[in-house]
Amino acid sequence: MKLTIIGSGAMATALSVGLQEYYELEIVAKDISKAKLLASKLDKQIDIHSIENYDITGKTVLLCVKPYALNEVATNLKGEATSLISILASTPIKTLADAIDAKHIIRAMPNVSAAFGVSTTTLVGSKDLKNEALKIFGAIGDAFWLDSEKELDIATAIAGSGPAYLALIAEAMMDGGVKQGLKRDDSMKLVRSLFKGFAPLLANLHPALIKDSVMSPAGTTAAGYAALEEGGARDAFIKAIQHAFEVTQKHK
Numbered sequence: 001m002k003l004t005i006i007g008s009g010a011m012a013t014a015l016s017v018g019l020q021e022y023y024e025l026e027i028v029a030k031d032i033s034k035a036k037l038l039a040s041k042l043d044k045q046i047d048i049h050s051i052e053n054y055d056i057t058g059k060t061v062l063l064c065v066k067p068y069a070l071n072e073v074a075t076n077l078k079g080e081a082t083s084l085i086s087i088l089a090s091t092p093i094k095t096l097a098d099a100i101d102a103k104h105i106i107r108a109m110p111n112v113s114a115a116f117g118v119s120t121t122t123l124v125g126s127k128d129l130k131n132e133a134l135k136i137f138g139a140i141g142d143a144f145w146l147d148s149e150k151e152l153d154i155a156t157a158i159a160g161s162g163p164a165y166l167a168l169i170a171e172a173m174m175d176g177g178v179k180q181g182l183k184r185d186d187s188m189k190l191v192r193s194l195f196k197g198f199a200p201l202l203a204n205l206h207p208a209l210i211k212d213s214v215m216s217p218a219g220t221t222a223a224g225y226a227a228l229e230e231g232g233a234r235d236a237f238i239k240a241i242q243h244a245f246e247v248t249q250k251h252k
Contacts (some may be wrong), residue, residue, distance in 0.1 A: 002025070004025075005028060005062045005064055007063070007064030011064050012038060014115040015062060018117055019136070020042050020044065020138060025247075026046055027048045027049070028048075029051060054076060054078070056077050059082060063086070074099035081100070081102040082104070083132070084102035086105070087107075093149065104125070105129075106130075107124050107152055111159055112164065119141035120144075122159060123143060123148055124143075153248040156244070158241060170195060173191050174191050191224055227246065
């Protein structure tokens, strides 16, 4: 199966790197030099096309551009795609349908971990395309079908933006170790190993049980956890999800 990826930015690159093993790919872009840079990161040669007057008839298209670029992209495309899968945040299916002709439309929200085959992707849209979309994104991580576009917008605030939030936690913990006297390199190694080991814990235990298993009476974890609660860490993350979701609604 051939996938036509429109775009040449960070997410187009991450998806291309992750999907290259499973699908034949082609890149369609406005900036051919960026498209060539993307292609250089892949293990095999792929076709690159200019977006100008590009015919999408009969193709499965992955739309990987910025939301503000939708109209410009649409004016350059001709024909009707068999399937359009859009990763544009805050862009409803109706808006996509008005801009680009396609028999079936899906909204998808993967994240940059797609490049490593461990993306968290949420999907909503045409049920005729559901199994195919789940297969595509299941090849590069976990894929979840949701019941509404509102749920996808909420999920965007968690899984789409989540890597940035977790990066903040990771960097803060690294800095904390350095502040107390650890070498920077050692602190980075410890935090990276911590994140790697946390995934299977979370896959098998509720977060509260993980916390309780580590926290001893009057111990080091209890002291650190209390400091996090005092600093409003829990409330800050809940509000982060809220504010990110609210941004997805402003553009509708």
